[in-house]
Amino acid sequence: MFKSFRGGIHPQDQKQYSRDKAIETMPVPAKLVLPLRQHIGAPAEAIVAVGEQVKKGQCIAKSTGFVSSPVHAPTSGKIAAIAVQPHPVFGTSMAIVLEADGEDAWQEGVLVERDWRSLSNSDLLEIIRNAGIVGLGGAAFPTHVKLNPPPDKKIDTLIINGAECEPYLTADHRVMLEWPDKMIEGIEIALKLLGLNEAVIGIEKNKADAVAFLEKKCQGKPIKVAALETKYPQGAEKMLIRAITGREVPSGGLPADVGVIVQNVGTLAAVSDAVSHGKPLIERVVTVSGGLVKEPKNILVRLGTSFAQAVEWCGGLTGKAAKIVMGGPMMGMAQAGLEVPIVKGTSGILALAKSDIGGGKERGCIRCGRCVEVCPMGLAPYLFAIWGQRDNVEAAVKEGHLLDCAECGSCVYVCPAKRNLVHYIKLLKAKNAAKRK
Amino acid sequence: METLNDNRLIVSASPHVRSQETVASIMWTVVAALIPAVLFSIWQFGVKAALVYAFCIGGAVGCEYAIQKLRGVEVTIDDGSAFLTGLLMAMCLPPGLPWFMCLFGAVMAIAVAKHTMGGLGYNVFNPAHVGRAALLASWPVAMTSWTTMPSVLDGVTSATPLGILKQQGFEQVVAVFGNSGNLLQAMFFGTRNGSIGETSTVLLLLGGLFLIYRGIINWHVPVSMIGTVGILAFFISGQGVTGALFHMMAGGLVIGAFFMATDMVTIPITVKGQVIFGVGAGLLVMLIRTVGGYPEGVCYSILLMNCVTPMIDRFVQPKRFGVGGERA
Numbered sequence: 001m002f003k004s005f006r007g008g009i010h011p012q013d014q015k016q017y018s019r020d021k022a023i024e025t026m027p028v029p030a031k032l033v034l035p036l037r038q039h040i041g042a043p044a045e046a047i048v049a050v051g052e053q054v055k056k057g058q059c060i061a062k063s064t065g066f067v068s069s070p071v072h073a074p075t076s077g078k079i080a081a082i083a084v085q086p087h088p089v090f091g092t093s094m095a096i097v098l099e100a101d102g103e104d105a106w107q108e109g110v111l112v113e114r115d116w117r118s119l120s121n122s123d124l125l126e127i128i129r130n131a132g133i134v135g136l137g138g139a140a141f142p143t144h145v146k147l148n149p150p151p152d153k154k155i156d157t158l159i160i161n162g163a164e165c166e167p168y169l170t171a172d173h174r175v176m177l178e179w180p181d182k183m184i185e186g187i188e189i190a191l192k193l194l195g196l197n198e199a200v201i202g203i204e205k206n207k208a209d210a211v212a213f214l215e216k217k218c219q220g221k222p223i224k225v226a227a228l229e230t231k232y233p234q235g236a237e238k239m240l241i242r243a244i245t246g247r248e249v250p251s252g253g254l255p256a257d258v259g260v261i262v263q264n265v266g267t268l269a270a271v272s273d274a275v276s277h278g279k280p281l282i283e284r285v286v287t288v289s290g291g292l293v294k295e296p297k298n299i300l301v302r303l304g305t306s307f308a309q310a311v312e313w314c315g316g317l318t319g320k321a322a323k324i325v326m327g328g329p330m331m332g333m334a335q336a337g338l339e340v341p342i343v344k345g346t347s348g349i350l351a352l353a354k355s356d357i358g359g360g361k362e363r364g365c366i367r368c369g370r371c372v373e374v375c376p377m378g379l380a381p382y383l384f385a386i387w388g389q390r391d392n393v394e395a396a397v398k399e400g401h402l403l404d405c406a407e408c409g410s411c412v413y414v415c416p417a418k419r420n421l422v423h424y425i426k427l428l429k430a431k432n433a434a435k436r437k
Numbered sequence: 438m439e440t441l442n443d444n445r446l447i448v449s450a451s452p453h454v455r456s457q458e459t460v461a462s463i464m465w466t467v468v469a470a471l472i473p474a475v476l477f478s479i480w481q482f483g484v485k486a487a488l489v490y491a492f493c494i495g496g497a498v499g500c501e502y503a504i505q506k507l508r509g510v511e512v513t514i515d516d517g518s519a520f521l522t523g524l525l526m527a528m529c530l531p532p533g534l535p536w537f538m539c540l541f542g543a544v545m546a547i548a549v550a551k552h553t554m555g556g557l558g559y560n561v562f563n564p565a566h567v568g569r570a571a572l573l574a575s576w577p578v579a580m581t582s583w584t585t586m587p588s589v590l591d592g593v594t595s596a597t598p599l600g601i602l603k604q605q606g607f608e609q610v611v612a613v614f615g616n617s618g619n620l621l622q623a624m625f626f627g628t629r630n631g632s633i634g635e636t637s638t639v640l641l642l643l644g645g646l647f648l649i650y651r652g653i654i655n656w657h658v659p660v661s662m663i664g665t666v667g668i669l670a671f672f673i674s675g676q677g678v679t680g681a682l683f684h685m686m687a688g689g690l691v692i693g694a695f696f697m698a699t700d701m702v703t704i705p706i707t708v709k710g711q712v713i714f715g716v717g718a719g720l721l722v723m724l725i726r727t728v729g730g731y732p733e734g735v736c737y738s739i740l741l742m743n744c745v746t747p748m749i750d751r752f753v754q755p756k757r758f759g760v761g762g763e764r765a
């Protein structure tokens with residue numbers, strides 16, 4: 001028996017496109033667009049002026065609060081504009097446009113070799129914060145906040161999220177196979193920060209090679225590997241914690257409430273880069289895949305590179321796309337076009353054909369119960385469509401526990417009537433938020 | 438690179454992939470699961486049965502088409518749901534029922550039970566059973582006139598095993614078939630009298646197992662319903678295991694438990710609720726068979742449980758994640 005949780009679905013994992021493709025470094029494009037909002041929290045504030053020359057690794061937008069994160073120049077060049085630009089999550093957002101000079105020259109003094117063991121916790125947190133590191137799994141929550149839980153929460157477990165349960169995505173898989181040492185160093189740093197002796201890496205068993213490889217790599221280290229059942233949404237924090245520790249994060253609560261901190265594998269590799277080598281977060285691994293991408297790849301790409309450039313680097317599209325998605329197909333965001341920049345939370349770019357999407361006309365609910373059966377949060381998703389159509393926000397929140405919904409999409413995936421339940425859920429949540437203001 | 442017409446991209450809420458299953462694929466798979474039993478019944482009862490099938494299915498599909506056309510809404514006869522209702526209703530009728538009665542039942546099922554409630558998904562009662570119940574109320578004699586079947590006792594009989602049980606007792610049922618082994622064998626393979634499609638336990642069971650295997654229905658309802666009948670019969674029929682097996686295979690129980698008490702629209706939405714439904718329906722079946730006025734009670738027991746389904750759904754809710762503070 002592999003570890004798991006109740007509910008969930010088994011979509012085709014579609015990882016065959018890119019699972020065996022080694023991480024490939026994509027050249028720096030001529031233009032980079034760097035939104036000031038690439039994280040959860042207050043937007044960063046630009047500290048450069050149009051026309052200014054900047055160097056690679058230079059901070060160009062400073063963090064504006066505790067829950068905020070700075071932005072760094074991914075290459076050297078000139079600031080061409082500071083203006084509203086397309087954004088893959090928010091539609092549009094203020095962004096710094098950087099014209100690369102082709103030198104790709106580091107700013108002096110950024111790169112430094114350090115031994116994390118000799119640094120204090122507050123120094124480590126400061127470095128992580130100044131390096132602009134946020135959760136790379138997609139949520140983009142500032143890492144220095146997560147690694148510094150309030151003192152009243154007793155943390156006893158660090159879980160490393162290598163589940164990568166979204167179909168198509170293989171970026172974390174490749175990081176585990178190709179950058180294990182960086183990742184392990186990142187884990188050791190996180191353990192020091194949290195004052196813990198042991199971490200568990202959770203990996204779905206469809207990545208058996210990574211499980212076996214890391215088990216060997218972690219021998220003699222305070223790190224265990226847990227093979228998890230391949231089931232979506234195994235990588236959702238609450239499900240992962242349930243599968244590994246048997247604990248359920250209480251409704252409305254955070255992992256820290258049950259003594260757990262979860263970190264994504266790529267994030268910890270970035271932590272190691274920042275702490276040991278002084279590298280700020282200026283690039284990340286992105287899976288470019290989907291039935292329409294000519295040569296699906298895992299690319300190491302500078303932040304701010306446009307989706308179009310990344311797709312072109314992967315041979316372009318072989319047919320007409322029905323959907324362009326940032327992230328995985330279950331929780332990712334559909335894009336209106338390819339002229340949007342890769343941001344810190346971009347784990348994947350998917351070009352999906354009509355045939356990849358499936359679905360069809362939305363029909364009346366036949367009460368088949370499939371959505372109830374798969375909902376990992378134990379909700380009755382079919383009701384949200386009814387409340388959504390009737391605009392009954394109160395019932396959805398009070399009787400339906402709307403706010404428990406993680407928007408994992410499992411209910412929509414299985415619905416034979418092709419009900420767009422998550423659409424109604426998002427609508428109801430937005431209305432609820434507006435009401436409380 | 439293929440030029441991308443940005444305006445043509447679909448920008449809708451996640452998720453961006455869906456399973457293959459559709460309402461139509463579910464309905465037609467259920468139809469397919471019934472085919473063996475249907476073929477057997479046509480072999481068993483001949484043209485009479487085939488005509489009942491034709492009028493019931495034709496009536497149900499035609500009625501749905503007419504209603505949707507008249508109301509100016511999308512015609513959904515291709516989803517297989519009306520077809521399945523007609524088919525299931527026919528399987529619960531006596532062979533040789535006149536054509537106009539078949540049509541009447543079909544109209545009651547589709548027009549009254551389904552469309553007055555708002556169409557597929559909104560109906561409270563199983564339409565096929567509403568059709569059958571309406572027929573039983575309107576033409577009680579025609580609805581209980583069975584074809585003659587060979588019998589070891591007096592050459593032929595025109596009663597169903599449950600009918601004989603009600604009027605003459607269990608000894609007589611056994612006597613008609615020679616001995617209890619023969620009786621159970623006849624019940625299992627279907628060489629006994631009854632409604633068109635309910636007689637062959639083995640073929641219905643195969644169809645039901647196929648649906649469970651395909652994930653179309655779950656096992657909880659049929660097992661809890663038939664199991665409840667079996668356990669009760671073991672204790673109250675006075676015939677022990679033979680009585681239990683007899684009751685589990687008799688009448689419309691197998692077809693009802695696998696194909697009608699699993700009609701998603703009209704049963705509770707949670708698995709726990711479905712078990713309550715199954716046990717409740719099983720209790721009612723035995724209640725009607727032993728103390729009620731009718732020899733058989735599957736149809737009414739399912740309709741009665743349909744009534745309490747909304748209540749079950751209100752009280753039996755899935756277990757929410759993160760409630761109860763479990764720290765196992």
Ligand code: SF4
Binds near residue numbers: 378380381404409412
């Ligand atoms: S209701 Fe929310 S949590 Fe439950 S399956 Fe649907 S999207 Fe996931």
Ligand code: SF4
Binds near residue numbers: 367369372414416
């Ligand atoms: S899966 Fe779809 S059709 Fe089935 S109960 Fe849920 S919303 Fe209704």
